[in-house]
Amino acid sequence: MAYIAPSVLSCDFANIQRDIEMLNKSQADYIHVDIMDGVFVPNISFGLPVCEAMARHATKPLDVHLMIVHPENYVEAFKKAGASIISVHYEACNHLHRNLQQIKALGIQAGVALNPHTSVSLLSEIIQDIDMVCLMSVNPGFGGQKFIENTYSKVSQLKNLIIQKNASTKIEIDGGVNAETAPKLIKAGADVLVAGSYVFGAANPTQTIAELKSL
Ligand code: DX5
Ligand code: ZN
Numbered sequence: 001m002a003y004i005a006p007s008v009l010s011c012d013f014a015n016i017q018r019d020i021e022m023l024n025k026s027q028a029d030y031i032h033v034d035i036m037d038g039v040f041v042p043n044i045s046f047g048l049p050v051c052e053a054m055a056r057h058a059t060k061p062l063d064v065h066l067m068i069v070h071p072e073n074y075v076e077a078f079k080k081a082g083a084s085i086i087s088v089h090y091e092a093c094n095h096l097h098r099n100l101q102q103i104k105a106l107g108i109q110a111g112v113a114l115n116p117h118t119s120v121s122l123l124s125e126i127i128q129d130i131d132m133v134c135l136m137s138v139n140p141g142f143g144g145q146k147f148i149e150n151t152y153s154k155v156s157q158l159k160n161l162i163i164q165k166n167a168s169t170k171i172e173i174d175g176g177v178n179a180e181t182a183p184k185l186i187k188a189g190a191d192v193l194v195a196g197s198y199v200f201g202a203a204n205p206t207q208t209i210a211e212l213k214s215l
Pocket of ligand 2: 007032033034065174194
């Protein structure tokens with residue numbers, strides 16, 4: 001059984017409160033919040049005021065995924081806007097160790113997201129400092145993309161690294177999670193599944209979350 005983190009990138013932005021309340025009542029474990037700056041990724045999603053508005057209604061922890069350059073300039077503001085977990089991208093951090101300590105000093109969990117081309121082996125010297133690794137299983141920037149099959153092998157490699165280093169890091173998968181990919185990801189060692197379009201595009205999102213939770 002994995003933790004389920006529906007991504008509000010695919011919610012109805014004209015009905016954010018309604019959709020957050022649906023997630024509150026569902027079996028979702030986290031609410032995944034995708035922040036895109038139009039620089040690190042070729043898309044802009046939403047920013048601090050929207051995150052803060054979501055937090056006002058959410059009863060579940062906000063898992064904030066920063067797809068932005070210079071995340072160190074914004075982590076404190078996102079903590080104030082309600083984040084319980086903040087993930088920064090490996091590719092956006094010249095000083096990853098410092099960035100993780102900065103997040104932890106705020107009293108919240110620190111995550112690192114890896115683009116599909118980034119090897120998990122690059123985390124070998126820092127894995128013990130990471131609460132969660134977010135493996136991107138699509139190129140970040142958009143919901144509804146096709147799952148990249150190489151992710152399964154990255155999950156296994158990361159799991160091995162975590163065991164080898166005696167770390168307690170969680171493995172999160174982000175992109176293209178659905179009824180076909182989810183069971184294979186759990187089998188490979190995934191702990192947290194992000195799902196955007198699969199949940200919000202479903203006729204019954206609550207039921208879809210329950211189905212993912214039951215795998
Ligand atoms: C992509 C985002 C994902 C996105 C996943 O850049 O990080 O969280 O919402 O969307 P789906 O589940 O539709 O692939
Ligand atoms: Zn995400």
